[in-house]
Amino acid sequence: MEEACINEALTDDELRWILSKLESDKDKDIFGLVCKRWLHLQSTERRKLSARAGPHMLLKMASRFSRLHQLDLSQSLSRSFYPGVTDSDLAVIAHGFKSLRVLNLHNCKGITDNGMASIGSGLPSLQSLDVSYCRKLTDKGLSAVAEGCHDLRSLYLSGCRFVTDEILQGLAKNCRSLEKLCLNGCINITDSGLVDIVNGCRRISFLDINKCNNVGDIGVSSVAKTCSSSLKTLKLLDCYKVGDASILSLAKFCKNLETLVIGGCRDISDESVKSFAVACKNSLKILRMDWCLNISDSSLSCIFTQCRNLEALDIGCCEVVTDAAFQNLVNSEIESRLKILKVSNCPRITVSGIGMLLDKFKSLEYLDVRACPNITKMGCDEAGLVFPEYCKVNFSGSLCEPDVLV
Structure with missing residues (x-):
């Protein structure tokens, strides 16, 4: 019986089906080495x-x-x-x-x-x-x-310092399906541009305006109101004109927000943060608010008790926060999912406070206590603190930081 050649027996579509079942790129590359026909199919399907x-x-x-x-x-x-x-x-x-x-x-x-x-x-x-x-x-x-x-759908313009509100007007007019926009460091973007972009692009789910220091409450509040159903991530690092009005708008309209970065927004106070924590208690997963100098124990206590799905929190340089922020954890039935906690440069937090949170944060994977004068490795050892098995504790800055809070 004469044997059939595989290239004569199989059509191009059948070979493409075989190629689609190969999971690794290496296997797909090997497929293309069989002959010129297979190489052509492998190339056109890439x-x-x-x-x-x-x-x-x-x-x-x-x-x-x-x-x-x-x-x-x-x-x-x-x-x-x-x-x-x-x-x-x-x-x-x-x-x-x-x-x-x-x-x-x-x-x-x-x-x-x-x-x-x-x-x-x-x-x-x-x-x-x-x-x-x-x-x-x-x-x-x-x-x-x-x-x-x-x-x-996605446009990333980090570090493009020459762009202005004009590009936001163009996007609003022509790209109505835009969902992700990164303007990190675009210092010429203003509130007017944000109002324009959300009026045209109402499906935005990811907005990074870190270090856009000409953006303030008018722009952020407009984003919160117009993109309330779609917005999942908002980054406002070092937007020093952003204050309580922005956070209260997010609390009012954006119940599904998962990531909020407000590090360096120094005018934000406990009042707005507590309102936001209650409003987004079921959705919030990542919160960065280092250098928010008006944040105190009451905000932190509210976040810990309300935001049960929180996975990463940065309160570095919040100098008025004390061990009392963790006090309500002691007698509560909270089962926290927190994996990353940064409390660096918080001089009033002590080993005692860390002990309180360890009893509840069993999923902790990274703890940053750098530049906390009352927290040392020796002090933790002497207090008999037992960290979760896979938790890395950064006492001196020798560990690589997770990038989830960037």
Whole structure:
């Protein structure tokens, strides 16, 4: 009986089905080594690619990976001396990768508005763009993206210091499906821009305006009211104009908020934090409020007793907080899910306070007690404190910090 060749017996669709069942990238690459036909199928079915390549290589990649959805050309900080992708590269990408949905150009410092114009005109199906720390970009280039990529869902602009409220107006007009927006360090963004963006983009679930120090209560309150049903993450690190009015608005409208960063917002007081804790007691998972100098024991006690699903908390440099913040834990039936707790630079918290929380925080994985003069490893040992089995205690700064609170 004559044996059938597998290439004669199986159609392209059947081979694609086999390829789809391979879970690891390594196995998929081995699949492509069988013959030219299998290599072609493996290449055209590939959806993700990370690379570092110039225009000629990008042309070859576009020809081979014709149905690519995700392309990562980001630069690491260790290669900060290298400009990475250039405008001419972006022209090749816009022409060759027509199916592209996700493009990561993080830290590619060589690109300019001309490159963004190519992306805007050539990739109408783009849904996610990361141009964080591409410091030459301005409203002009990014507006071209907004005008050409109407299906944009995520846009990351951290460190793009030249952008202003103008780009937010463009996004509000053209990208109504926007869900994630990162403006970390965009110092020219104001309340007016935030009002504009949420009036047009009402599905925003993730908003990072860390270090946008021209943003205040008007802008944040507008975000809270307009995106009340969708907002899950809000980051306001060092937005020193943000005060109680913002937090009270979040408490009133955003009952499903999961992550809130208000570190460095020094005008926020106990009144608004307690209202927020009660309002978001079932949803809140991550709360960062280091350097909130008006926060006291009453806020912390309320957070611990109300927010049963809280997983990470940073109260570093809240200098008036004392052991009394943990007192209500002693006789309560609270079963906390807290995994990360940072109390660094809290001079009034002692070993006794740490002992109180250890009885309830059985899931604790990381505890930061740096620069707490009344808490030392020797003192904890002498008090007989027993930390959870997998808990790392940072006494001196020698441990790597979790990035969940960044």
